[in-house]
Amino acid sequence: IEAGDVEQLQRTVENLHESELGDLIEALEPNERQEFVALLGDQFDFSSLTEVDEAIRMDIVTVLPNEQIALAVREMDTDDAVYILEDMEEEDQADILAKIPFTERIRLRRSLDYPEESAGRRMQSEFVAVPPYWTVGQTIDYLRDTEDLPDSFSQLYVIDPTFRLVGAVDLDSVLRAGRDVRVEDIQRETRHAIPAEMDQEEAAQIFEQYDLLSAAVVDENDRLVGVLTIDDVVDVIQQEAEEDFKRLAGVGDEELSDNVISTTRSRFVWLLVNLATAIIASYIIGMFDATIEQMVALAVLMPIVASMGGNAGTQTMTVAVRALATKDIDIYNSGRIIRRELTVGLINGMLFAILIGLMAAAWFGNVPLGLVIAAAMIINMICAALAGILIPLMLAKLDIDPASASSVFVTTVTDVIGFFAFLGLAALFLV
Amino acid sequence: IEAGDVEQLQRTVENLHESELGDLIEALEPNERQEFVALLGDQFDFSSLTEVDEAIRMDIVTVLPNEQIALAVREMDTDDAVYILEDMEEEDQADILAKIPFTERIRLRRSLDYPEESAGRRMQSEFVAVPPYWTVGQTIDYLRDTEDLPDSFSQLYVIDPTFRLVGAVDLDSVLRAGRDVRVEDIQRETRHAIPAEMDQEEAAQIFEQYDLLSAAVVDENDRLVGVLTIDDVVDVIQQEAEEDFKRLAGVGDEELSDNVISTTRSRFVWLLVNLATAIIASYIIGMFDATIEQMVALAVLMPIVASMGGNAGTQTMTVAVRALATKDIDIYNSGRIIRRELTVGLINGMLFAILIGLMAAAWFGNVPLGLVIAAAMIINMICAALAGILIPLMLAKLDIDPASASSVFVTTVTDVIGFFAFLGLAALFLV
Numbered sequence: 001i002e003a004g005d006v007e008q009l010q011r012t013v014e015n016l017h018e019s020e021l022g023d024l025i026e027a028l029e030p031n032e033r034q035e036f037v038a039l040l041g042d043q044f045d046f047s048s049l050t051e052v053d054e055a056i057r058m059d060i061v062t063v064l065p066n067e068q069i070a071l072a073v074r075e076m077d078t079d080d081a082v083y084i085l086e087d088m089e090e091e092d093q094a095d096i097l098a099k100i101p102f103t104e105r106i107r108l109r110r111s112l113d114y115p116e117e118s119a120g121r122r123m124q125s126e127f128v129a130v131p132p133y134w135t136v137g138q139t140i141d142y143l144r145d146t147e148d149l150p151d152s153f154s155q156l157y158v159i160d161p162t163f164r165l166v167g168a169v170d171l172d173s174v175l176r177a178g179r180d181v182r183v184e185d186i187q188r189e190t191r192h193a194i195p196a197e198m199d200q201e202e203a204a205q206i207f208e209q210y211d212l213l214s215a216a217v218v219d220e221n222d223r224l225v226g227v228l229t230i231d232d233v234v235d236v237i238q239q240e241a242e243e244d245f246k247r248l249a250g251v252g253d254e255e256l257s258d259n260v261i262s263t264t265r266s267r268f269v270w271l272l273v274n275l276a277t278a279i280i281a282s283y284i285i286g287m288f289d290a291t292i293e294q295m296v297a298l299a300v301l302m303p304i305v306a307s308m309g310g311n312a313g314t315q316t317m318t319v320a321v322r323a324l325a326t327k328d329i330d331i332y333n334s335g336r337i338i339r340r341e342l343t344v345g346l347i348n349g350m351l352f353a354i355l356i357g358l359m360a361a362a363w364f365g366n367v368p369l370g371l372v373i374a375a376a377m378i379i380n381m382i383c384a385a386l387a388g389i390l391i392p393l394m395l396a397k398l399d400i401d402p403a404s405a406s407s408v409f410v411t412t413v414t415d416v417i418g419f420f421a422f423l424g425l426a427a428l429f430l431v
Numbered sequence: 432i433e434a435g436d437v438e439q440l441q442r443t444v445e446n447l448h449e450s451e452l453g454d455l456i457e458a459l460e461p462n463e464r465q466e467f468v469a470l471l472g473d474q475f476d477f478s479s480l481t482e483v484d485e486a487i488r489m490d491i492v493t494v495l496p497n498e499q500i501a502l503a504v505r506e507m508d509t510d511d512a513v514y515i516l517e518d519m520e521e522e523d524q525a526d527i528l529a530k531i532p533f534t535e536r537i538r539l540r541r542s543l544d545y546p547e548e549s550a551g552r553r554m555q556s557e558f559v560a561v562p563p564y565w566t567v568g569q570t571i572d573y574l575r576d577t578e579d580l581p582d583s584f585s586q587l588y589v590i591d592p593t594f595r596l597v598g599a600v601d602l603d604s605v606l607r608a609g610r611d612v613r614v615e616d617i618q619r620e621t622r623h624a625i626p627a628e629m630d631q632e633e634a635a636q637i638f639e640q641y642d643l644l645s646a647a648v649v650d651e652n653d654r655l656v657g658v659l660t661i662d663d664v665v666d667v668i669q670q671e672a673e674e675d676f677k678r679l680a681g682v683g684d685e686e687l688s689d690n691v692i693s694t695t696r697s698r699f700v701w702l703l704v705n706l707a708t709a710i711i712a713s714y715i716i717g718m719f720d721a722t723i724e725q726m727v728a729l730a731v732l733m734p735i736v737a738s739m740g741g742n743a744g745t746q747t748m749t750v751a752v753r754a755l756a757t758k759d760i761d762i763y764n765s766g767r768i769i770r771r772e773l774t775v776g777l778i779n780g781m782l783f784a785i786l787i788g789l790m791a792a793a794w795f796g797n798v799p800l801g802l803v804i805a806a807a808m809i810i811n812m813i814c815a816a817l818a819g820i821l822i823p824l825m826l827a828k829l830d831i832d833p834a835s836a837s838s839v840f841v842t843t844v845t846d847v848i849g850f851f852a853f854l855g856l857a858a859l860f861l862v
Contacts (some may be wrong), residue, residue, distance in 0.1 A: 026759070027764055076711070077509075106635035140606055143603075144606070144608070149603075175602060177576060211662045213662065228560075237669060238668060244675045244676070246753065248749070249746050259771075263775050264779055268779055271593045271742055282735055285730060285731045289728075296720040296723050300720060303712055303716070303734060318676065335786060344695045348702060
């Protein structure tokens with residue numbers, strides 16, 4: 001298809017949903033993507049660009065003429081338009097904005113003026129607002145007669161003459177009420193209006209907590225400036241969960257479409273930090289080289305203690321990081337959770353101490369060696385549990401992202417304690 | 432407050448949103464929870480139970496009299512009621528259902544008959560359906576006059592006389608259209624009707640892909656049986672992302688409120704599997720005990736090679752597992768992604784080989800030792816990249832959950848290859 005049959009291509013693409021088109025673009029080889037979009041020309045549905053990774057979006061947008069982008073942006077809802085505009089060079093952005101009619105330009109610029117990843121960036125500036133003294137009949141007539149309504153909406157917002165938010169009305173209440181009922185009598189209080197400056201993650205948590213489908217976005221003077229809808233929020237939730245997930249392994253901001261160089265670079269940093277951890281562990285082992293020389297079994301067994309501690313610590317840490325992200329852990333229950341983790345660590349430590357102690361004693365025919373590794377296992381499992389819960393809690397308190405930083409510290413603790421406890425006890429009691 | 436001041440307690444709780452009440456219940460000590468609900472009596476808002484962890488919900492539900500639960504369940508939407516009923520003992524479930532009026536009982540039983548975690552379990556059986564030949568005016572009058580409508584709805588469904596789904600109408604289209612317009616003229620095709628048997632995760636992916644706010648749920652004969660709304664789907668998305676996140680660390684089904692015994696047990700299994708991995712690694716080291724005896728520096732350095740491989744493998748694996756979960760990786764691009772991972776592994780392997788080679792040579796004043804560790808590092812980083820991408824892909828192909836099983840296999844590979852390559856090369860070239 002890539003061979004140039006434009007017509008066939010356009011026909012194939014025509015029936016695709018914007019997200020399917022986005023998937024198609026992602027599936028193409030990088031060098032085919034720009035050509036593909038160029039071939040489609042005016043037929044290209046720009047909303048598909050909101051469905052692809054940032055790197056791919058930028059690749060495509062930079063080669064398209066600003067005129068074409070401006071035309072497309074005019075047709076889009078502001079939230080989608082902002083998506084495309086926000087990552088562009090300032091120069092191109094200004095150029096495109098200049099080509100857009102006044103009202104829309106004002107709206108877009110206002111959205112773009114809010115900080116990155118704020119509710120103001122994600123909101124849709126198109127909404128339907130009515131005064132409280134209107135009746136349901138007036139409202140329905142207004143909706144029937146007005147041409148310039150948003151593409152779709154599920155709530156009406158009630159505002160006073162200064163555009164300040166008074167309440168919201170769900171469309172089903174409008175349909176249920178008689179024509180004479182006043183809007184103010186069926187409106188709901190909007191308890192969860194979202195300040196435009198609020199971080200999108202915080203806004204998403206409000207949506208989740210109160211099961212909202214949409215929420216009014218207000219400026220610092222409580223004036224209605226836009227609407228945040230659940231479909232934008234779902235993307236945010238998805239994105240944030242994914243970020244935490246990836247950060248734990250040190251691949252936080254990576255996207256599947258990133259190229260080799262940026263992937264290598266971002267992973268290199270993480271591995272470098274881990275190299276430092278590994279060298280610290282080696283240094284601990286080096287302190288006991290004379291002991292190991294006398295008893296090579298120690299070298300054979302020592303990774304077991306360290307790795308079990310590492311795994312147990314990671315388990316606790318994963319639960320803690322996730323609970324911190326979802327705000328399920330706070331000062332009220334952190335004491336209880338620390339106690340629980342400690343108990344779990346102690347019990348599993350003892351169980352595995354017995355297992356590994358018996359195994360080591362049998363393998364090397366050396367009962368004291370079994371006792372030493374058992375003791376080291378208990379010590380390391382308890383430290384792992386403590387590190388796994390306390391490190392994320394402390395990082396969160398210091399306003400450092402626990403997902404990004406916890407695992408380095410936790411594995412450092414479990415490696416250092418694992419090797420030190422095992423080799424130290426061995427040096428004291430075995431040789 | 433727990434000391435028995437019922438009135439004060441009821442007043443405090445009255446103004447809370449169901450999710451805030453749920454949070455409050457979770458924050459209480461386990462032994463206080465049942466007492467708290469008992470004190471509230473009839474004032475207790477059962478929907479808060481849909482907001483707490485499963486273990487807590489069961490704790491509370493088992494002590495409440497079935498009469499009270501039946502009364503509460505009657506008042507709830509079916510999706511919330513199913514949430515509470517689905518985990519109960521069969522006997523209690525039947526008893527409660529027997530206490531509920533006929534129509535509602537039929538609906539609940541139908542939902543409960545669908546498999547666990549299916550769309551049928553999550554759907555709401557209350558919806559508004561109209562025939563296609565009605566006009567907008569008739570529809571609005573019907574909505575105004577009918578008492579027994581769902582609490583809230585954002586779409587009308589269009590059905591034929593046999594209840595088969597014909598289309599859907601968004602409420603905003605109803606409000607925009609004149610009274611004489613027929614429903615069939617403003618309906619949308621419902622391209623994304625969801626079979627009730629479909630797994631909730633799959634349903635959630637359809638919602639995400641097509642940015643749906645709600646979708647019709649149909650039975651095997653295409654008859655409309657319920658509605659799935661985005662707020663239920665958000666919970667599913669959240670839950671599935673969290674499960675994957677936790678499964679990678681072996682704490683998959685754990686909830687923050689689980690007690691010590693179930694937590695210890697579930698983590699024990701994972702640690703046991705990892706113990707097996709660690710023992711395999713030890714066995715490899717044991718093969719080279721004579722070599723280590725001659726050169727203790729090998730014991731000091733060997734964890735570095737294994738741990739760097741483990742970290743690099745985990746990075747690749749995390750990206751792969753996530754991409755598999757979001758279906759961002761498939762047969763079209765897996766070749767490209769494997770090539771990319773291999774290249775990244777090779778480049779980072781060479782960089783770290785140089786770093787660690789120089790460091791080891793300097794530390795022990797031994798250039799051949801530096802060359803050996805450098806070579807082992809490159810080998811292990813390449814194997815780590817391959818294992819990190821190929822193992823999740825293979826597991827997915829075998830229909831085994833990559834999130835649960837990948838990390839054991841990946842660390843086994845990186846440990847075994849790390850120790851074997853380093854100690855093996857050392858045995859060949861150094862002693």
